[in-house]
Amino acid sequence: MKKITLLGATGSIGKQTLDVIREHHHLFELYGLSFGRNIDKAIPLINEFKPKKIVVQDIETKRNLQNIVNHDYILVGNEGMIEISADQDTDVLVNAVMGSVGLEATLCAIHANKQIAIANKETLVTAGHLVMEAARSRKVSLLPVDSEHSAIFQCLNGENHKDVNKVIITASGGSFRDKTRKQLDNVTIDDALNHPNWSMGAKITVDSATMMNKGLEVIEAHWLFNMPYDKIDVVLHKESVIHSMIEFADQSVIAQLGTPDMRVPIQYALTYPARLHLPQAKSLNLTEVGQLHFAEMDFDRFPCLMMAYNAGREGGTMPTVLNAANEVAVSLFLQGKIPFLTIERLIEKALEQHRTIQKPNLETILEVDQQTRLQVQAYLN
Ligand SMILES: NC(=O)C1=CN([C@@H]2O[C@H](COP(=O)(O)OP(=O)(O)OC[C@H]3O[C@@H](n4cnc5c(N)ncnc54)[C@H](OP(=O)(O)O)[C@@H]3O)[C@@H](O)[C@H]2O)C=CC1
Ligand SMILES: CC(=O)[C@@H](O)[C@H](O)COP(=O)(O)O
Numbered sequence: 001m002k003k004i005t006l007l008g009a010t011g012s013i014g015k016q017t018l019d020v021i022r023e024h025h026h027l028f029e030l031y032g033l034s035f036g037r038n039i040d041k042a043i044p045l046i047n048e049f050k051p052k053k054i055v056v057q058d059i060e061t062k063r064n065l066q067n068i069v070n071h072d073y074i075l076v077g078n079e080g081m082i083e084i085s086a087d088q089d090t091d092v093l094v095n096a097v098m099g100s101v102g103l104e105a106t107l108c109a110i111h112a113n114k115q116i117a118i119a120n121k122e123t124l125v126t127a128g129h130l131v132m133e134a135a136r137s138r139k140v141s142l143l144p145v146d147s148e149h150s151a152i153f154q155c156l157n158g159e160n161h162k163d164v165n166k167v168i169i170t171a172s173g174g175s176f177r178d179k180t181r182k183q184l185d186n187v188t189i190d191d192a193l194n195h196p197n198w199s200m201g202a203k204i205t206v207d208s209a210t211m212m213n214k215g216l217e218v219i220e221a222h223w224l225f226n227m228p229y230d231k232i233d234v235v236l237h238k239e240s241v242i243h244s245m246i247e248f249a250d251q252s253v254i255a256q257l258g259t260p261d262m263r264v265p266i267q268y269a270l271t272y273p274a275r276l277h278l279p280q281a282k283s284l285n286l287t288e289v290g291q292l293h294f295a296e297m298d299f300d301r302f303p304c305l306m307m308a309y310n311a312g313r314e315g316g317t318m319p320t321v322l323n324a325a326n327e328v329a330v331s332l333f334l335q336g337k338i339p340f341l342t343i344e345r346l347i348e349k350a351l352e353q354h355r356t357i358q359k360p361n362l363e364t365i366l367e368v369d370q371q372t373r374l375q376v377q378a379y380l381n
């Protein structure tokens with residue numbers, strides 16, 4: 001029985017992780033869970049899975065939860081997430097929290113030798129060098145949950161890293177893929193949240209519409225697979241059937257395909273190297289899909305992707321700034337405070353104003369993250 005700690009249990013990945021745990025309850029037990037403030041979503045999960053430990057975002061949420069459920073172990077905030085992630089009684093951390101707030105819990109879980117299933121891409125973008133170095137030195141396996149990275153991981157199975165010509169990450173194009181830049185002037189929050197293929201949390205759905213999601217994924221792939229940026233390509237593929245591909249030295253291309261269902265990569269990260277039956281997932285019928293489409297990425301149409309490549313290549317604290325600026329800008333858009341196209345302008349400004357610090361330690365990363373958040377908020381005043 002593997003005991004799982006799940007950060008971000010009330011979210012889209014959290015919910016689908018619980019589907020997998022429920023399906024394989026003879027293999028997995030939910031030991032601890034965290035969520036933000038969404039008590040209504042958390043209560044049925046607490047009642048069903050009876051976690052030993054719970055973490056909420058703040059004291060007020062803890063008080064409100066205590067008025068509803070009788071539980072001895074409710075912790076708060078980052079310290080709480082760190083405690084349940086590195087707890088001696090848990091085996092695996094599924095990090096499905098949204099944002100770089102998941103960084104310290106990931107690092108502490110690695111230091112405590114936990115197996116990590118990582119959905120929380122912001123952690124790797126913000127401080128990939130620290131996370132990968134910790135995982136290497138502790139010999140901890142860091143298994144990807146993000147669909148493209150799970151695909152790359154599967155395509156690399158049994159292959160030699162030096163034989164890779166390039167990694168080809170597929171991009172659906174997001175909610176606005178058929179719109180010109182001019183048509184983006186007046187798009188609404190609801191329009192942005194209408195992803196053509198995936199049902200996901202609000203932040204990643206907006207990232208997908210700006211193409212920042214692919215930018216974050218390029219940096220994530222760089223760290224997870226130790227791949228230089230000139231060997232990572234992005235191609236538009238509107239069906240999201242091919243989740244990513246690898247071209248090898250002999251020009252052979254291996255791809256991983258499947259219906260768009262995050263329970264598949266989540267389960268694989270939890271059962272690797274075994275593949276278990278997953279009854280909820282639909283079989284891929286290519287004759288029903290009919291055609292698969294591919295198009296070259298247009299960096300003028302999607303400038304966030306180029307900003308991410310540039311920040312990744314620059315390295316040091318630049319990806320930390322990219323991520324923090326993006327988190328704040330997307331949140332402002334989702335609160336209705338800025339129009340869609342202002343997201344990329346705020347990020348661009350934050351990147352332009354930042355002087356890179358190379359080889360930053362955790363303290364520096366956390367400081368730059370905080371400073372960037374305040375700076376981007378201040379652009380609006
Ligand atoms: N959804 C998907 O299909 C995919 C997601 N990912 C990545 O997985 C991660 C999670 O995404 P997704 O599930 O869509 O996100 P959601 O917004 O659906 O869920 C986020 C979860 O994190 C919690 N949370 C948010 N902010 C905080 C905070 N400050 N402190 C503590 N908890 C917090 C939320 O709690 P509450 O509900 O209480 O607010 C919720 O449980 C992201 O990094 C995303 O990029 C990667 C690939 C695919
Ligand atoms: C499901 C998943 O992994 C998302 O990150 C997905 O990739 C979003 O799709 P696009 O960013 O390609 O629109």
Ligand SMILES: [Mn+2]
Binds near residue numbers: 217
């Ligand atoms: Mn993805």
